[in-house]
Structure formats: structure tokens, C-alpha cells
Amino acid sequence: MVRVGSVLNVLGVLLMIFAFAMAVPFAVSFFYGDAALHAYDAAVLITFTAGLALWAGSRGRRRELKPRDGFLLVALTWTVVPAFATLPFLIYLQDLSFTDAYFEAVSGLTTSGATTLSGLDKLPPSINLWRSMLIWIGGMGVVVLAVAILPLLGAGGSQIMRAETPGPMKDTKLTPRITETAKGLWVVYVIFTAAAIVSLKMAGMTFFDAVVHAFSTMGLGGFSSHDQSFGYFNSPAIEAVTIFFMLVAGINFGTHFLAFRKLSFRPYRFDPETGAYLGVAILSCLGIAWFLLANNVYPSFWTALRYASFNVVSIATTTGFANTDFNQWPIFAPVWMLFLSCFATCSGSTGGGIKMVRAELMVRQALREMVRIVHPRALIPIKLAGQTVENNIVFAVLAFMLVYGGTMTTMTMLLAASGLDIVTAFTAVVASLNNMGPGLGQVGPTSNYAVLNDFQTWVCTASMLLGRLELFSILVVFTPAFWRK
């Protein structure tokens, strides 16, 4: 039986902590003297009170959480927290609907970066900071969720690597206790963010822009404080720095943690995902650059490479920054980028999609079936980093792929039925489900999700949540078996 009471109790604590996070934009607003100051005191107050009420109300029913309660907690956290995160938007932007505000908050916390707001340059700095903070906090949550918590619940991508691994991967179990692991991961996350802020500042951004974009980059979200995204800066140096940090954030933070602790690059070499991830990203950059040059989109290879690498890396890592309207490129390039966003990032990173580890398993499974036809009696194990992957994990991944495909189809159908053209519908779903941000067609990099009606916005919001929580951890809450005693 799920203990709703104790779950609500924890949720109350989380909300109270979240209220403190809101104090940051409040301070910034105070410092800059911007127009949104009045939005935060109310928002902080409401959030804190709600948290306190929830905590106090369920105090008597507090018990040790069981794994099954974890699913409910995760699902509730990712749906309830965004509701409170909307408060600053709702209070400051009087004419913003709750649907759009909730979309914006979910988009931030799931590190998607799809936006319904326009006129970003004119928004008060504190609102822009709040948007990118949502991404940063969401990224932090996702890293811990994916590396430390989901494996414990027996779901999620990194559970594949959980079993005691022999040889070079021996210490994949980072630390014996979750809280220690979480702390370690956060330290790594904070160090990288600080490095990103300094690098962006040195590359020519203002300090405020550097902070906003560093948050956005490390969470692989993609909110910018400018309507033109990176087109506003038009600086190869800034783009290069951002490419580097996007690539960093797309690697498993568990691997980063090991590399930090050992002060060596060996963990990256022995990680089964990092190599494939970087390989796919680099080859795609070169390939798309060549493709753009061959189609006379850009006059020289270096220009083509600059635009190709920034946009390819941004979309493949599910960030969603853009420095040009890639919607205008010959259709192969943007479609290839969308395709990459489905699988390129590593498990345990802040990226979305099905993750590289599942893609690798699927490719190996497909190859195995072919070898089996030739050698019916052969025993062919599927291996990752020299370790045999159990068949039940392969089945779990297959089921995940099926649900992923099913979700994508259903959501696309819903959007198409509600009147969107098929390119917009499909790419909006791909972009939402992979927590990426911009799609093609009407939701391309130069436009935004404000064109969608309320129903379509909710479909995208649901897709983002499903994608972020790796489908099963949220879908399981809706099964009758989950609630049965």
C-alpha cells in the first residue's frame, strides 16, 4: 500500500525548500530594482505556507518511505512543484494564462526550454533568472533522480549499469549512501556551473547573461534571456564555450564524479556511453557542416561548421539553443538533429530522450538477433563495458522503447487531431518528449509555443513530464496494481 500521508509530508518539506529558492530572484529583483519585485514576496509566502500546511497536516502519518512511495513522490514533485513555480509569472504577467505559465514552469523544471513567452529581452532580469533557475534546479533534480534514486526504485536508464561491474568499471557504485552520492553529484554540478559562468563571462557576455545561460546550459534546458537566443550575441567564442559545456552536461554525472574523485580521464574512457555520445555528436557536426556547404547554405566550410556544430550539439544534447533559424536549412539537417535528440545524451546526464545506453543496447540486441539466425545454437550475450547485460534488462529496455514510440504516436495524433499540421505536431511532441525545446514548422527556433491552443499546450506539458521521468516512473502511478493493498 502506498503511504500517501508520508509522501505528502516529504512533499511539504520540498515545497518549503523550494520557497527559499524563490528568494534568489527576489534578491536579484531587489538589487536590480526591476518591476517584478512585488511578484516574489507573495509567491514565496504562498509556497512556504502551502508547504508548511502540507507538512504539518501530514505530520502524524510520517513513516519511513518504501520504494513504492518513491514513485508517487517523484510524480507528485514533478507536477506540484511547477504549479508553485508559476506564481512569479502569474503575478507579474497579469495576462498570462495558467496553462501557459504551467507549461513554462514544467518546461523549465524538466530542462526542456520550450517557451510560450516572447519579448524576453524586455522582461525584468529577475524573471529571466527565475526561468533559468528552474532549469538549473530541474537539472540538479534530474541528475540525482537518474543516478541515485531511480536505480533504487528499479527503473530508469542507469539501473542498467547498477549491478556490480567487474574490471575497470568497479566503482560505478559511487558511494554507499544516497545522500552522499547526491552531495557528490551536486558538487560536480556546481563546479561545472561556476566554470561555465566564468568562461561565458570571459567570452564576452555580461555577468547576468553569463549566469542565466550557464544555468540553462548545465541543465541542458535552453531558456535564453534573448528572443534571438544565441543569435543575439553572434560570437563564435561564446558559442564555442557553450558547445563545450553542453557536451559536458550531456555526459553521465556519475562518470564526472568518478573523474573528479580520481582526478583522471580514465572513467570517461571506460564509460560505455561517453565514447559513442561524443562520436555521434562530432561526426554529425562535420556531416551537417559538409551537407550545408554542399547545398550552398553557407559560403565557406568554417561558417558552415560554426553554425552546424552549435545547432547540432544544442539539439542533440536536448538543450534547444539556436544561433540561426535552422528551420530554413534543407530538411535533412533539422530532421537529423531531431533524430539525434532522441538518443544522443548519456543516462544520468541532464539531457532527455531514450539515452545512449538504451540505444546501444537496442543496436546490440538487433545485431544479436541477426547472428542468431545464422547460428541458432549460439549463446550471444549483450555486453556493455565488458559486462554482460541480463536479458530481463534488455526486455525492460524493449518495453521502454515500445512505450516511448507509443507515447510519441499518441501525442502526435492528439496534436494532429486538434488541428496542427503534421510537421509541427510531430516535432513539437519529439521536442517535448525529449525535453529539448524548439521543434520545426510553427514551433521552430524563431517562433515559440504560444501559437498552440490550451489543449495542445497541455499535451506538450504532459509529454515533457513523461519524457523527463522516463515514462515508467510516472505511468506506474496510474496502474491499478500500484494502488492495490
Add this chain to the structure above:
Amino acid sequence: MKIVILGAGQVGSSVAESLVSERNDITVVDTDPVRLRNLQDRLDLRTVTGSASHPTVLVEAGIEDADMVIAVTQSDETNLVACKLAQQLFNVPTRIARIRATDFLAEERILGQECFAIDLAICPEQVLTDYIVKLIEFPEALQVLEFADGKVSLVAVRAFQGGPLVGHQLQDIRKHMPSVDVRIAAIFRGDASILPEGDTVVEAGDEVFCLAAAEHIRQVLREMRRMDKPVRRVMIAGGGNIGWRLAEALESNYVVKILEQNKRRCEILAGRLDSALVLQGDATDESLLEAENVDEMDIFIAVTNDDENNIMSCLLARRMGARRVVALINRRSYVDLLQAGQIDIAISPAQATIGTLLAHVRRGDVTQVHALRRGAAEALEAVVHGDAQSGPLVGRRIEDIELPKGAGIGAIVRGEEVIMAHHDTVVQAEDHVIVFVTNKKLVPKVEKLFQVGVGFV
């Protein structure tokens, strides 16, 4: 010598068998009384039932006045403990243990005097694997053996019509290969051995033993027969310890398929091996062999636990078109039946692995012993000690050394230098001398030569 052998498994029994024949007092310890009874029925030795790591059992086996303990039980840990006890409690001078796990060998201190105190760690499976790998590397050879840490090789090869030297006198070999220093150590024609002279003519069908520096083996083989195509495809029947090690050693350079009957063992193998294809099934299953293209195999190696299965699967593979078949056969009588018949090479695990052990049992400073022709002949490497007064060797020319008839000095390793023995070569102290003995009965006489005279001590 009083020797206690712990473990009466395959290795234990074959060690016991070879040592009994060399006139030693043997006691064998094992937990399984049936095995011990079988052994006692066959050989002249004493047996004790009990766990090999228990001090009381060891005392009962007479470890207190033993000269050597050989721990070859199934378990590495038992062997380690027994050797430590033998050193600490019973002062046994020589302790030999079978250690399978490479982890124990990773650091020298683990087996050192302070820790487990093991003088010699042997891993028969590894020795056997190396032996077979050599045969695959040199598919023309019947046997490739190494002396002096691999500086000198002894190859056995069957002369075939078409080899440049076949039908010619041995002295012609120098005209064929002026740059290669090679010595024909012995020739076996049928069951008789011929002591090679310069005018001996090599005939097709002869089994020729040649000594040469390791890098010259291929050229020497070319003299005796046309070269085969190099091996590319290998099929291994049996995924036990040997099959697994073999597949692991071969998989990076050859296309390897390995057959194993037990499904769980298959899963373990598939997990450990990288590119080798693990197939679940019986090695004598004709349809499986056919489906897996046994006729395309350059070499088929049967290394299951079962002699009959190995023989049968090899015969089957040969009939279905495998180019070369190699079988692991424990029973000596089977080996004698099959060699040079339908099966190209029959390997006797005991013969292949006993050498390193024997070197420790022998008198004189013998560093390496290789059994040849299923134990009938022997090649040994020994170190010459003493000076011109005390020893029968130092300072003598090879033609002046009184070796029993049927024994010959093949080569001398002096430091890093390899010298092929000629009649006027002078032996010096600390030389490693490689002696070829065509009849095992002569071995004690040869050993005596390497013992330093009483006056010197």
C-alpha cells in the same frame, strides 16, 4: 625422495604416476576414498583420506619428514593453506602448489616466504593452453617446446615428401639454410630411434626433432615439409577450464568457435569471451558440426573432460572435412592407439604439464624437463656447476664428454647467447645445457653428470 601429493584429481594422479616410476615414496591425500582406492590399485603408493588443509591429515600423510609437498587439489585456497602449514609447522623444504586464479600471481609477495611460502606455482590448464596455442601457431609441428625462457625451441615435425631436406643427408641442411644454426637432435623411424649423423638421410614419415633458436623455427619446419596455409578458423569442443583459456588466448588472432554442452557454462563463457562464438551443443552432434561448417575449420581441438568424446568428435570432424584435428586424451593406451592415425595430434595432459614439476624432483640443477614421444624420450635443460676438477663437464669439449649412448647435447645457452652444440664446443660453468635423451632409462645417468662432485661440497 619422500613426496606428499595433495589431491587425487586428474593432475594429482598423473603426477603420482610419473613420480612413482622415478622411484619416489609417494603419499596421496584426497577427500574421496574411491579415487584413492583406484589409484592405490594401480600404483605403488600410500593413500590418506581427509581434507588436505587439516594439519592432522597432513601429519598422518607423513608430512613431517617429507622432502616435498605438491598441493594440486581443486581449490586454490586449500593448496595455499596446505603449503603455508607445510612450511611453518612441518619445515617441508620444497612446496609446489597448483594455483589457477591469476589474482594470486599478480604480486610476488603473495606466494613469497613471508606469506604463503610456495616455491613453484603451477597451473596445468595454462601450460596445456600454451602448448596448444604453439601448435596452432606452427600447424606443421607435432610439438613445440621451449628451453631457457624461450630462447631455444625444440620442434618435432613429421617429414613429408616435398620438404627440401627429405631424401637428403642431414649435412645438406647447412647448404639450404646457411644463416640458420640448427641441430637435428634425434630422428624416430617407426618406433626405433636413429642417432643423427651428418650422412643420415631423412625419409618421409620420419619424426624429426630439431633444436633451433626460437626465431628460426619456421624456416626449419619448411625444410621438412611443404608449409600449410596458416590457421585462421579454429573450433574448440569443450568449454571447461582449458577450452575457455584456449578461446581467450586465440580469439583476438583467429576466428574461434567454441562448443559446450552445459547451458549455464555457455552463459559464463559467453560473458567472459569477447569475439569467440559460443555454441551450445554436443561436440559429437553431426548436424551441429555441419551447421557450423566444420569442413571450413583449419583446426578442430577437442578438450572436453571425456577421452571418448574427444576422440569421437575429432574423428567425426576429420571425416566431415576439418583440415587438422587435435584431441586431448588422458589415457595413455588411447594415445598410443591414435597418434599418427586419424587424429593428427593426441595430447596427453599429463605429459605436457609434468615437465615443470619433474624439474624440481630431479637431482642436479635441472631447470626444465620435457617429455617427448609420450614419455618414452625426454629433453632436459640443466645448469652446469663446479669447475674443471670437481665436475665431469666443465672445460671439456663436447666430443670428450662421456654421455650414455642414446643421449646427446643439443645446445648450450650461455647468458643471452645460444650456441648449437658442435663436437669442439667447450662447456663452461653456469652454462645451461640442453640434453636430448632418446630413452627414458638413461635419464639418471645423465643427471649424474650434472651433480657436483663430493669434493666440491
